[in-house]
Amino acid sequence: xxxxxxxxxxxxxxxxxxxxxxxxxxxxxxxxxxxxxxxxxxxxxxxxxxxxxxxxxxxxxxxxxxxxxxxxxxxxxxxxxxxxxxxxxxxxxxxxxxxxxxxxxxxxxxxxxxxxxxxxxxxxxxxxxxxxxxxxxxxxxxxxxxxxxxxxxxxxxxxxxxxxxxxxxxxxxxxxxxxxxxxxxxxxxxxxxxxxxxxxxxxxxxxxxxxxxxxxxxxxxxxxxxxxxxxxxxxxxxxxxxxxxxxxxxxxxxxxxxxxxxxxxxxxxxxxxxxxxxxxxxxxxxxxxxxxxxxxxxxxxxxxxxxxxxxxxxxxxx
Ligand code: AMP
Numbered sequence: 001x002x003x004x005x006x007x008x009x010x011x012x013x014x015x016x017x018x019x020x021x022x023x024x025x026x027x028x029x030x031x032x033x034x035x036x037x038x039x040x041x042x043x044x045x046x047x048x049x050x051x052x053x054x055x056x057x058x059x060x061x062x063x064x065x066x067x068x069x070x071x072x073x074x075x076x077x078x079x080x081x082x083x084x085x086x087x088x089x090x091x092x093x094x095x096x097x098x099x100x101x102x103x104x105x106x107x108x109x110x111x112x113x114x115x116x117x118x119x120x121x122x123x124x125x126x127x128x129x130x131x132x133x134x135x136x137x138x139x140x141x142x143x144x145x146x147x148x149x150x151x152x153x154x155x156x157x158x159x160x161x162x163x164x165x166x167x168x169x170x171x172x173x174x175x176x177x178x179x180x181x182x183x184x185x186x187x188x189x190x191x192x193x194x195x196x197x198x199x200x201x202x203x204x205x206x207x208x209x210x211x212x213x214x215x216x217x218x219x220x221x222x223x224x225x226x227x228x229x230x231x232x233x234x235x236x237x238x239x240x241x242x243x244x245x246x247x248x249x250x251x252x253x254x255x256x257x258x259x260x261x262x263x264x265x266x267x268x269x270x271x272x273x274x275x276x277x278x279x280x281x282x283x284x285x286x287x288x289x290x291x292x293x294x295x296x297x298x299x300x301x302x303x304x305x306x307x308x309x310x311x312x313x314x315x316x317x318x
Contacts, residue, residue: 003115003116003117004117004131004132004135004136006115007079007101007103007115007117007132008132008136008139010077010099010101010115011040011044011077012044013077014047014075014076014077014098014099015047015048015075016047016048016050016072016073016074016075016076016077017040017047017048017049017050017076017077017078017079018050018051018052018068018072018073018076018077018078018079018093018097019033019036019037019049019050019051019052019078019079019080019081020033020052020053020078020079020080020081020083020089020090020091020094021033021053021080021081021082021083021089021090022082022083022084022088022089022090023053023054023088023089023090024234025053025054025056025059025090026156026157026237027059027062027152027153027155027156027157027191028082028124028125028126028153028154028156028157029081029082029083029125029153030056030059030062030063030149030152030153031062031124031125031126031149031150031151031152031153031154031156032081032082032103032124032125032126032128032129032149032150032153033051033053033063033081033082034051034062034063034145034146034149035126035129035130035146035147035149035150035153036079036081036103036129036132036146037049037050037051037063038063038143038145038146038149039129039132039133039140039141039142039143039146041143042140042141042142042143042146043139043140043141048072050066050068050072051063051065051066052065052066052068052090052091052093053065053090053091054090054091061152061190062148062149062152063145063149068091070093070096073093073096073097074096075097075098076096076097076098077097077098077099077101078094078095078096078097078099078100078101079100079101079103080094080100080101080102080103080104080112080113081103081104081125081129082103082104082105082106082124082125082153083102083104083106084104084106084107084108084109084110084284084285085109085110085112085284086110086112099114099115100112100113100114100115101113101114101115101116101117102115102116102117102118103117103118103125103128103129103132104116104117104118104125104128105118105119105120105121105122105123105124105125105127105128106118106120106284106285106286107120107275107284107285107286107287108120109279109284110284120286121167122165122170123154123157123158123163123165123166123167123170124153124154124156124157124158124165124170125153125157126149126150126151126152126153126154126157127150127153127154127169127170127173129150129153130142130150130173130176130177131173133146134176142180143180144180144181144182146180147177147178147180147181147182148177148181148182148183148187150173150177150182151174151177151178151182151184151187152182152187152190152191154170154173154174154177155174155184155187155188155191156191158170159241160188160191160192161174163288163289164288165286165288194238195235195238197229197230197231197235198231198235198238198239200229201226201229201231201235201236201238201239202238202239202242204225204229205219205239205242205243205254206242209243209246209249209252211246211248211249212308212311214250214308214311214312214314214315215248215249215250215251215311215315216249216250216251216252216253216304216307216308216310216311217243217246217249217251217252217253218252218253218254218255218304218307219243219252219253219254219255220254220255220257220263220300221236221254221255221256221257222257223257223258223259226256226257233256233258233264236254236256236266239254240254240266240268241268243268244268244270249270250269250270250271250272250311250314251267251268251269251270251271251272251274251307251310251311252267252268252269252307253265253266253267253268253303253304253307254266255294255300255303261296262293262294262295262296263293263294263295263299263300264291264293265278265281265283265291265292265293265294265303266291267285267289267290267291267292267307268288268289268290269287269288269289270288271288271314272310272311272313272314273287273288274287274288274290274307274310275287275290277290277292277303277306277307277310278290278291278292279292280292280306281293281294281299281302281303
């Protein structure tokens with residue numbers, strides 16, 4: 001039996017299903033979580049389907065979290081979408097259910113769960129959830145709310161179909177989701193909108209980014225700088241992709257200072273795989289979009305040097 005059939009068998013078996021996603025969610029985390037929940041609600045109306053994790057009001061247009069008590073996990077099936085490793089799962093009760101399933105598109109460096117369906121070829125976890133629905137179309141229902149959530153996830157993780165993970169299949173899935181009632185233009189508008197503080201921080205990024213000779217670029221955002229823009233860590237989501245717009249930049253990293261004075265490291269690349277560098281610094285992720293941690297300025301320097309070396313090696317064709 002393939003993994004998808006095994007997952008459907010488990011879904012049919014359980015009366016209670018709790019769906020989790022990762023901390024600090026993005027549209028794909030919420031979209032894949034809500035999309036799967038709405039497919040299951042429409043397909044199995046007599047089952048109890050719950051979504052958990054921190055309620056993020058900025059994503060209410062995709063869907064809201066449920067308030068779930070501990071008893072809900074008794075004899076429940078737990079499914080975690082879009083989350084590479086167990087420490088990042090939002091709502092730490094994920095291990096309190098009877099069975100645990102992982103559905104994800106990040107490299108499976110830190111496996112967890114009784115069943116794992118991981119496909120790094122997919123643009124997003126939302127694309128995988130659509131593929132799951134499509135495989136069992138005769139048994140599952142795709143509601144308009146589900147379609148909208150899944151398209152939100154795909155549009156989010158592909159940078160509005162800009163990133164190389166966008167395949168012909170991604171576009172076909174997006175078309176099917178729009179046929180099922182997802183409003184592509186409204187989603188694009190939601191995900192394109194920024195606040196005035198983020199707009200002003202964007203100007204700061206363009207002005208202060210350092211670009212090295214071989215196309216590695218970096219910027220350090222201290223708490224002081226973030227405060228001066230009236231922003232916190234969450235506000236940096238809207239500016240991480242900005243350096244990639246520069247022709248001369250091939251790989252980049254933005255260091256975001258945290259309250260404990262360590263730094264969140266947000267790395268991106270147009271070609272060379274940067275997740276190996278992220279793994280050296282308590283992180284990981286996709287080849288072209290990774291995250292890590294830097295404990296101090298010394299580690300920041302090391303990461304910049306490693307990124308610089310990567311762009312030098314890439315330019316030499318190594
Ligand atoms: P971010 O810059 O936080 O949007 O992260 C980009 C990608 O890197 C995410 O989709 C995750 O796959 C991965 N990532 C971020 N932070 C970490 C971490 N601390 N450990 C492992 N992977 C991470």
